[in-house]
Amino acid sequence: MDGRDLLRSVRSVGPVGTAQGLRTVRAAWRRQRADAIGLPPRGAERARTPGPVREVDPGPGGGVVRFGRSELRIRVAVNGAVFWGWDGAAPEPSYALAGRCPDPDPRAVLEPDTDGGWRVVAERVTVAVSRHGAVEVLTPGGVVLRRELPPRWWEPVAGGPARWMQRSEVRADARFFGLGGRVSGPWLRDGTYRLWNTGPGRGVGPGDAPPPVTMPVQLVVADAGTHLAFHDSSWDGTVTLREGAEGAGSGHDRAGTCELRMDGGPLRCWVMVGTPARVLLAWASLTGAPALPPAWALGHHHARWGDGGEREVRRTVAGYQEHGLPLDALHLGSGHHDAHRAFTVDQERFPKLPALADELRQDGIRLVSVVGPAVPAGSGHAVYDAGTARDAFVRDASGDVVQGVSWPGDVVFPDFTHPPVRAWWGDLYAERLKQGFAGFWHDMNEPTSFTAFGEPTLPRSARHALDGRDGDHREAHNVYALCMARSAHEGLRALLPEERPFLFSRSGWAGMQRYGGILSGGVAPGWPGLRASLALVLGLGLCGVPYVGPDVGGTGRDPSPELYLRWLQLGAHLPLFRTLAGTGTGHREPWESGTEVLAHTHAALVERRRLQPYFVTLAHLARRTGAPYVRPLWWSAPEERGLRDCEDAFLLGDSLLVAPVLDPGVERRTVRLPGGRWYETATGRVFDGPAQVVVDAPLDRVPVFARAGAVIPVRGEDGGLELEVWAPVRGRVGGGAVVADAGDGWEEPDLERYTTRWAGSRIVVEREGGDGTCGLPHPVRVRGLGPG
Secondary structure, three states: OOHHHHHHHHHOHHHHOHHHHHHHHHHHHHHHHHHHHHOOOOOOEEEEOOOOEEEEEEEOOEEEEEEOOOEEEEEEEOOOOEEEEEOOOOOOOOOOOOOOOOOEOOOOEEEEOHHHOEEEEOOOOEEEEOOOOOEEEEOOOOOEEEEEOOOEEEEEOOOOOOEEEEEEEEOOOOEEEEOOOOOOOOOEOOEEEEEOOOOOOOOEOOOOOOOOEOOOEEEEEEOOEEEEEEEOOOOOEEEEEEOOEOOOOOOOOEOEEEEEEEOOOOOEEEEEEEOHHHHHHHHHHHHOOOOOOOHHHHOEEEEEEOOOHHHHHHHHHHHHHHOOOOOOEEEEOHHHEOOOOOOOEOOOOOOOHHHHHHHHHHOOOEEEEEEOOOEEOOOOOHHHHHHHHOOOEOEOOOOOEOOEEEOOEEEEOEOOOOHHHHHHHHHHHHHHHHOOEEEEEEOOOOOEOOOOOOOEOOOOOOEEOOOOOOEEHHHHHHHHHHHHHHHHHHHHHHHOOOOOOOEEEOOEOOOHHHOOEEEOOOEOOOHHHHHHHHHHHHHHHHOOOOOEEOEOOOOOOOOOHHHHHHHHHHHOOOOOEEEEEEOOOOEOOHHHOOHHHHHHHHHHHHHHHHHHHHHHHHHHHHHHHOOOOEEOOOOOOOOOHHHHOOOOOEEEOOOEEEOOOOOOOOOEEEEEEEEEEEEEOOOOOEEEEEEEEEEEOOOOOOOEEEEOOEEEEEEOOOOOEEEEEEOOOOOOOEEEEEEOOOOOOOOOOOEEEEEEEEEOOEEEEEEOOOOOOOOOOOOEEEEOOOOO
């Protein structure tokens, strides 16, 4: 244990109390001692590179290229994705993949290339392998998008996992995005980014790293094309990015570079090429379609922390109802748990929770329960005893069960990488369902300690099953939360087969979208945290996780009224929209901040409820296409460099552009608009893009623009679904998709497509596939015909 570890542990003593602080220090010492025993020093290492090519063995979709000191397996899948793996690495097993690896494309053939190299030509991509092991990804027109230099390994002479390094080059004009979503993003500037899921501690602000969700996923956007690169290793590592520079006509461009260093694991990579929409579709077909949240989960959520009990819940709900504020879900923090028993409600504070949950459901409000992986240690606790009987808890290299620290004291952690443990844990959610909970929020699941402010709970030498492969926490750490989410999702599917599970998590890894969403919680308070919230949502969406949102207001202290309102206005346009209040959050209820704040809060919440059918449609489209709800402005025009650099506005689906206010004192702001005609929804003003425009941003709203010709499903004044149609440009056809889904089940609702056009002096709205005799199934309101 070094001085920094000890200092971080001692810092946790003050807020928590002496006894808990001492437990934290002891836990840190135990981690260090376990690693000293279980992870012997690496000792001398031997460096290795692939060497020259020796022979080639063609196969379906590609083949194997053998070098003097390694071999490269390469394959193009039927979905257009390219895989390559060194040293015999295959696509499986992988925690990122959804089911079996896609079949190889029989049309792709490994054939000789120039200078002694080889290449595989497919419909959407060409992959060239040099005679010394460099791998190039080219467009069908032959433009190089990415060049991976020959890798290097460092192998311990005494045996053990090899660490490796892979350097890559991209176009000089390229921009990097992804890596699981970073607070300094979504555009990732020059710097080093760690790939190790870490608790947010005192709040994650710009420049802080790493966050609770990291992924070795890069989305790279350049004039020549977009590609996604995923290096499939869950080990600890770093990514160092350096942007390129163009030669200003001289022809001497400097390529952008990426240097990936991993402490172990296979060196294997997937690459997808195409438009952003096509790339995310291929990524979703590989890692799994995003889970579809129930319709109510696309409304307004409110989280209550503290130990107030049933009376406090009723007071909160009554406050929302009294002030006419829409509320769809109420989240209960750890205060509703029995302090010493996992998955057990505190009967003193919540004596009739099922009745309370049923009463709230009748008012359209669902209860959501927080669940963490920590199980209080000690015989006599039902979950601990059951897990001990199943040998469910993580052990160290000496065979002893690893103990960490949480609010109840000493705790142990299930090994979610073991299938029987996942099945057992998934069954435990039955108790939560009996109490009336309709959804679940996974917290502290990096895993980390409540008292160590983001410090790891399990030693790196802790042993994990890794689905039959056996290994240690160095490999299991980043996928721990992903496997916990899988356990819950599969358990809920079995317990309630008629309903779609609702689940979101603070941590995760590639493929997390299969099981639920991400709460980008723990961001720092203040205006930097507001900007970081948007960056995280955009970044995670580009990594394939579309259902994402922050805690409105950040954590740590009560935001100013202006900051709270601007954060609320942003959150109202994000997929997961959650406010919070209660002991330890530093936040008050909306009606406790004055009449002006309350009025503006009411406007934002009512607008979210009006747009809820649009969010439902975006959820269904995300499941079918992998496209995020929240998209960067360059989504449909990645070649537009001005849009590529814009980080203070976003597209909400295809139809809306939202320009949140991210700085204090702003009453007017500049907005960059993509090509096409746009209407400012509040005023009806018309703007033609591409352009930069200056618009009002008063405290009661943020600028929102609708695309000309858009058809947007909204909630009408009578509560039914209504089509809001924005006038198309004369001579052009507009349109939009609508999914009318108000349920929680698995029935597949129809995808309705509408077109809009001018016919003389009137606008015609038609449903594709309709016979024109029965009219439209929903009322239509046309906007954009004049002021307002």
